[in-house]
Amino acid sequence: MEFTCARGPDAKGSTEHLKGLGRQFEIDFENILQCEIASDTELVERLVNNTRRYDQKAAALLSAASTWAYSDADTMARMICLRGIPNNETVSMHLENDALFLDTTAHVIQSQCGELVIVCFGGTLPTNTIQLLLDASVKTDPFFSTGIVHGGIFRAFLGLWPGIRVQLKGALLGYSNCFINAINEISHRGYTDLKTFDLKRSTMENSTLPGAEDGCPATVGRAKMKALYLTGHSLGGALAVLAAAAMHTDPVLAPIRDRLCGVYTFGQPMVGDEVFAKTFGSMFGDRLFRHVYRNDVVPHLPPRTVGWFTHFGQEYTPSLATWKFRNTRASQTWFGLYALAIGAAAWIKDQVPFLSKVSLPYSLGDHNPLNYLRTSLQSFPGAEFGPLSRACPTPDG
Incomplete structure (x- = not known):
C-alpha cells in the first residue's frame, strides 16, 4: 500500500513567513496569496458542533472532497484548504492488486486543530479496467455475520481499512495525521524496538512531516478528534458506508461512534441486503445522507439478479434551491446490463439537442461527480475550483 502525506497551506500564515523574502525581491506576496485564502473561517467550528442533523455546508464540503478524491494527496489538501479548512493534513493511501481486482484510494483529512477528521473514499474511474471489474464482482460475502454485502466492494474496503483504522485511532488520541503516518511507516520498516529509536531525529529527517525542521512539536500533539465525517462518490460512497458499519462492530473504535456526525454519500450503489440495512440502519441510519442526482443509474445497482440489496438512511434529491x-x-433494478444500456443511451441522447427532452429511467451522465458537486454548491460552472463561501450561499448562512 502506498501512503502520501500533504498539507493544505494556510495562505495567511504563509504571507508572514514570506514578508522578509518579499521585501528583498520587492514582491507583494500578501496580494498574490490572497486569492487562495478561504473566506469561510467558521466552517470547522460549525462541523465540529454539528448535532448529527443534515447540514448543507457539510454537503458542499464533502461533495467537493468526493470529487477531488480521484486525485492525489496534494491536490486534495489544496482543494479542501480552499473550501475552508486551511493547514489541513491529508494522508492518502492507495491499494493496488490487479489479481484481486483492487485499485482503491482513501484520504484522511484532519483540520489544523485536530478536532475535525474527514475520511473520503475514491470512486470508480470509467477508464480504470480494474475498478470496473471490482464493481462487476458482485458475488456476495458475509459482513462479519451481519447480513451480506457486495463482495468486490467489501474486498476493497478490507484492504484499506487497517491503514484508516490506525489514522482514526491516532486522531482519537490527539495526534496529527502526518505524525501517525510516519509512525505507521516506521513500524512497517521493522523498527520493533522503539525504546532505542530516535523518534525526534527520524521525524526531522522524514519529509512527510510538515514542520519537521522545528523538531516537529506542533505536528505531534493536537486536540482530540471531536467530529468525524465519512464521504465518497459512487464506489467511494459504498466504502464510506462499510467504514461506518465497521466502526460499529469494532470494540477498539467504540469511542469514535459518538463522534460520527455524518456519512454523506453521492451516487452510492447499494451495499448490502435487508439484514445489513436494518442492523446498521438502527445504529447510524439517522446520520447516513445519500444523495441521488436525477436518474443516476448507479444507486439502483447491483441488480436483483445477483441478490436482494437495499438502501437505508436518508435520501436527498436535487431541487431548485439545493438538495431536498x-x-x-x-x-x-432487475437487470444490470439492461439498466446500464439505458444509462448509456441516455448519455448519448443528452449530446443531441433535439433529443434532450426524451425521458429515460436511467442515466450514466447523471452519475458524473460534477453534477453532485454543483448541486451541493448551487453554483456557476467553475466554482468547484474556488473557496466554499464564494460558491455556496445558503439560507441559514
Whole structure:
C-alpha cells in the first residue's frame, strides 16, 4: 500500500513567513496569496458542533472532497484548504492488486486543530479496467455475520481499512495525521524496538512531516478528534458506508461512534441486503445522507439478479434551491446490463439537442461527480475550483 502525506497551506500564515523574502525581491506576496485564502473561517467550528442533523455546508464540503478524491494527496489538501479548512493534513493511501481486482484510494483529512477528521473514499474511474471489474464482482460475502454485502466492494474496503483504522485511532488520541503516518511507516520498516529509536531525529529527517525542521512539536500533539465525517462518490460512497458499519462492530473504535456526525454519500450503489440495512440502519441510519442526482443509474445497482440489496438512511434529491429530502429510496433494478444500456443511451441522447427532452429511467451522465458537486454548491460552472463561501450561499448562512 502506498501512503502520501500533504498539507493544505494556510495562505495567511504563509504571507508572514514570506514578508522578509518579499521585501528583498520587492514582491507583494500578501496580494498574490490572497486569492487562495478561504473566506469561510467558521466552517470547522460549525462541523465540529454539528448535532448529527443534515447540514448543507457539510454537503458542499464533502461533495467537493468526493470529487477531488480521484486525485492525489496534494491536490486534495489544496482543494479542501480552499473550501475552508486551511493547514489541513491529508494522508492518502492507495491499494493496488490487479489479481484481486483492487485499485482503491482513501484520504484522511484532519483540520489544523485536530478536532475535525474527514475520511473520503475514491470512486470508480470509467477508464480504470480494474475498478470496473471490482464493481462487476458482485458475488456476495458475509459482513462479519451481519447480513451480506457486495463482495468486490467489501474486498476493497478490507484492504484499506487497517491503514484508516490506525489514522482514526491516532486522531482519537490527539495526534496529527502526518505524525501517525510516519509512525505507521516506521513500524512497517521493522523498527520493533522503539525504546532505542530516535523518534525526534527520524521525524526531522522524514519529509512527510510538515514542520519537521522545528523538531516537529506542533505536528505531534493536537486536540482530540471531536467530529468525524465519512464521504465518497459512487464506489467511494459504498466504502464510506462499510467504514461506518465497521466502526460499529469494532470494540477498539467504540469511542469514535459518538463522534460520527455524518456519512454523506453521492451516487452510492447499494451495499448490502435487508439484514445489513436494518442492523446498521438502527445504529447510524439517522446520520447516513445519500444523495441521488436525477436518474443516476448507479444507486439502483447491483441488480436483483445477483441478490436482494437495499438502501437505508436518508435520501436527498436535487431541487431548485439545493438538495431536498425524499421519503422514498432508489429501487433496485432487475437487470444490470439492461439498466446500464439505458444509462448509456441516455448519455448519448443528452449530446443531441433535439433529443434532450426524451425521458429515460436511467442515466450514466447523471452519475458524473460534477453534477453532485454543483448541486451541493448551487453554483456557476467553475466554482468547484474556488473557496466554499464564494460558491455556496445558503439560507441559514
